[in-house]
Amino acid sequence: MKATSAIRNKTLKKGTAVPATAIVDFLDTELRTSSIRDYSCNGLQVEGKTMVSRIALAVDACMESYQSAVKNGCQMLMVHHGIIWDGIRAVRGQVRNQMAYLLQNDLNLYASHLPLDCHPLYGNNAGLAQLFSARQIKPFGMYKGTEIGFEGVLPKSAPRDSIVEILCEKLKTECTVLPFGPQKIKSIAVVSGGGGDALVEAVTKNIDCFITGESIHQNYHTALEGKINVIYAGHYHTETLGVKALGSLCQKQFGIETLFLDIPSLI
Numbered sequence: 343m344k345a346t347s348a349i350r351n352k353t354l355k356k357g358t359a360v361p362a363t364a365i366v367d368f369l370d371t372e373l374r375t376s377s378i379r380d381y382s383c384n385g386l387q388v389e390g391k392t393m394v395s396r397i398a399l400a401v402d403a404c405m406e407s408y409q410s411a412v413k414n415g416c417q418m419l420m421v422h423h424g425i426i427w428d429g430i431r432a433v434r435g436q437v438r439n440q441m442a443y444l445l446q447n448d449l450n451l452y453a454s455h456l457p458l459d460c461h462p463l464y465g466n467n468a469g470l471a472q473l474f475s476a477r478q479i480k481p482f483g484m485y486k487g488t489e490i491g492f493e494g495v496l497p498k499s500a501p502r503d504s505i506v507e508i509l510c511e512k513l514k515t516e517c518t519v520l521p522f523g524p525q526k527i528k529s530i531a532v533v534s535g536g537g538g539d540a541l542v543e544a545v546t547k548n549i550d551c552f553i554t555g556e557s558i559h560q561n562y563h564t565a566l567e568g569k570i571n572v573i574y575a576g577h578y579h580t581e582t583l584g585v586k587a588l589g590s591l592c593q594k595q596f597g598i599e600t601l602f603l604d605i606p607s608l609i
């Protein structure tokens with residue numbers, strides 16, 4: 343915390359190296375990392391170089407994102423889906439290979455899962471709601487004791503197709519639509535990634551359109567009988583906004599270079 347305050351009081355030039363601990367402390371505080379219950383081990387998962395002058399951002403921890411971060415001269419990689427979930431039981435196979443690569447290349451791996459979904463400014467879901475200039479924003483989508491999504495109303499009613507178009511264009515994705523609700527949409531609810539379980543809550547709250555990343559089988563009849571529109575915009579694509587926002591935040595806070603690595607999953 344002390345290091346973060348010291349950095350905050352200085353005007354740092356672009357390209358300046360910053361202690362990794364200052365970045366980690368700053369983000370842990372901003373994202374309320376320790377107060378949000380999650381099965382992801384959030385925060386610094388793997389410790390690397392002590393000084394950081396360039397940060398890479400990606401949705402997933404995987405060999406491709408590590409190699410790309412190192413190739414691009416980054417000392418830290420920030421991801422939404424990290425490598426450590428509910429602890430590590432054994433360091434073998436793919437886990438061993440990934441750990442070995444990170445350690446050999448001294449690459450810091452910072453992960454933020456639910457804290458980055460639910461954050462009201464930098465989160466994936468805040469970013470999705472902002473795509474539609476949604477107002478009267480309220481937390482939505484209870485998961486493990488935290489509401490990780492948001493619900494809100496559009497400035498004025500919009501055709502269902504225009505909502506789909508905005509998602510496709512802004513997220514560079516393709517959408518699957520269950521068009522069972524009203525043609526004109528006023529209220530929306532968003533839960534990024536695998537948020538299909540929150541559809542029941544959207545039906546209960548009479549939301550016109552529920553937007554999430556991927557489908558679960560039982561959503562079909564829930565949507566049909568609940569007379570609600572559902573748009574699946576892709577797990578990966580609905581979770582790019584959060585890490586991008588962290589990149590902008592670190593640039594602003596530390597004057598540090600950041601780089602988004604677009605490595606979509608093809609499912």
Ligand SMILES: [Zn+2]
Pocket residue numbers: 423534535536577581
């Ligand atoms: Zn996810």
